[in-house]
Amino acid sequence: MGDTKVETISRLAQWRIESFGPCSYKKSDPFKVGIWNWHLSIEKNRYLYVRLFPEPSRVSKEQPPVARFILRVSNVGPNRKFYISPVHERLLRTSEDFVWPVDSNFLGRFIIDVEFLDLRLCPLNGGEASPVWPNDAMMQSVSTKSTLQSLSRMLKEGILSDVTIHTSDGTLSAHKAILSASSTVFRSMFHHDLKEKESSTIHIEDMSRESCMALLSYLYGNIAQEDFWKHRLALLGAANKYDIVDLKEACEESLMEDINSGNVLERLQEAWLYQLEKLKKGCLMYLFDFGKIYDVRDEISAFFKNADRELMLEMFQEVLTVWKPV
Structure with a gap:
């Protein structure tokens, strides 16, 4: 049936019910949020009972989710009314782990929204649940890690640095070769008779020293995930200004999440x-x-x-x- 499909975007899932009788049951198709496939189901008796649960699988068995979420039910039409649940946080393994009774007579067409505020992996052997978001870490080979460690030292210790960057609240040292390899705009500065080539100085005064350091950390391959998330908008502006295509795409993907x-x-x-x-x-x-x-x-x-x-x-x-x- 067409109305068993759930649409998802970012951390929001929406199920549009086209037809539902006074005493019936309906279950959605699976939809993916995080690393799990999920189901919604509804049952009408005295109340409208809404359930959320992961699809039975090896992943949900070995790494059951701890979810923090909000549910919202609304009718369809110009006089739209909303019934919003409290924030729920619980371990979900089966269809019996969560049910929300809605004290309203929803028949015919209506909409169910689920907004996931957080998802964590529950370890079966005890211990603290680990977050699913953000999950952008990349597995790297030993040689790649060694190279990145060397680049990180070059940046942090200023080893053979040959360019000074003036930000809105301080200066930083960097390397023309790294900047030129990362950005056609920087390369043009150093390969043409521009003032940056003669003075070995770049003015990036629309960025703070902290956000510019995050930009350099990205270009040198050792940006911390929390720094990337903290400075995403500043990094997006710099990526657009200096034509750093991969950083611009990474910022867009991150902002979508x-x-x-x-x-x-x-x-x-x-x-x-x-x-x-x-x-x-x-x-x-x-x-x-x-x-x-x-x-x-x-x-x-x-x-x-x-x-x-x-x-x-x-x-x-x-x-x-x-x-x-x-």
């Missing part, structure tokens, strides 16, 4: 500014296809005052697409 109601408008603005089509599409889907526009209605007026007219037009067209007559 944790879209929520508190940052979606900012992410949409950044996507428009830096021409990030995937992030822009994701933000528009989050707002309109998944109905989260209702959660930001207090902020939308201020957003429209500063938004580009073409972006506003795209948002309007998205509204027409989502709410077109069936």
Whole structure:
């Protein structure tokens, strides 16, 4: 049946129920969030009972998830009403581990949203659950690790550095060869008769020393995950300015992973500014296809005052697409 499919984006899953009788049961198709496939099910008796559970598998058996999440049920139509659960956090292994009774008469068409706030791996031998997000670490060979350690020392200790970078609140030392290999813009500075070539100095005054150090750490191959997440927006601006394509793509992918109601408008603005089509599409889907526009209605007026007219037009067209007559 068509209405057993669950759509997902970022950490949000949405199940649109097209038909549901007064006394019946329905289970969704599996959908993937984190490393698990999940199911939603609904059952109507006195209440509407909503269940969330992982699909039985080797992964869910050996690494059962500890999930922190919110559920929301809403009817379809202009007079949309929402029933929102408290924040739940629990170990989920079977369909009996979680059930939410909704005291409302939902029949016909309605929508169930699940927003995962956190997912962790529960160790079977005890100990602390380990996070699933972020999960961007790369397995590296011994030779690659050795090379990266050497580059890290070159940066941190200033070994044979030959260029000084002036930021908004301090200076850093780096190497022309590393910068030139990473960016065509930097390479042009050092290979043409520009002031940067003569003075061996670069002015990056639109970045703080800390965020610029994160940029250099990325170029030298030893950026810490927490530094990348902390400085993603600054790194995105630098990647766009200095034509560092892989960093720009990494920032876009990362910004897609944790879209929520508190940052979606900012992410949409950044996507428009830096021409990030995937992030822009994701933000528009989050707002309109998944109905989260209702959660930001207090902020939308201020957003429209500063938004580009073409972006506003795209948002309007998205509204027409989502709410077109069936």
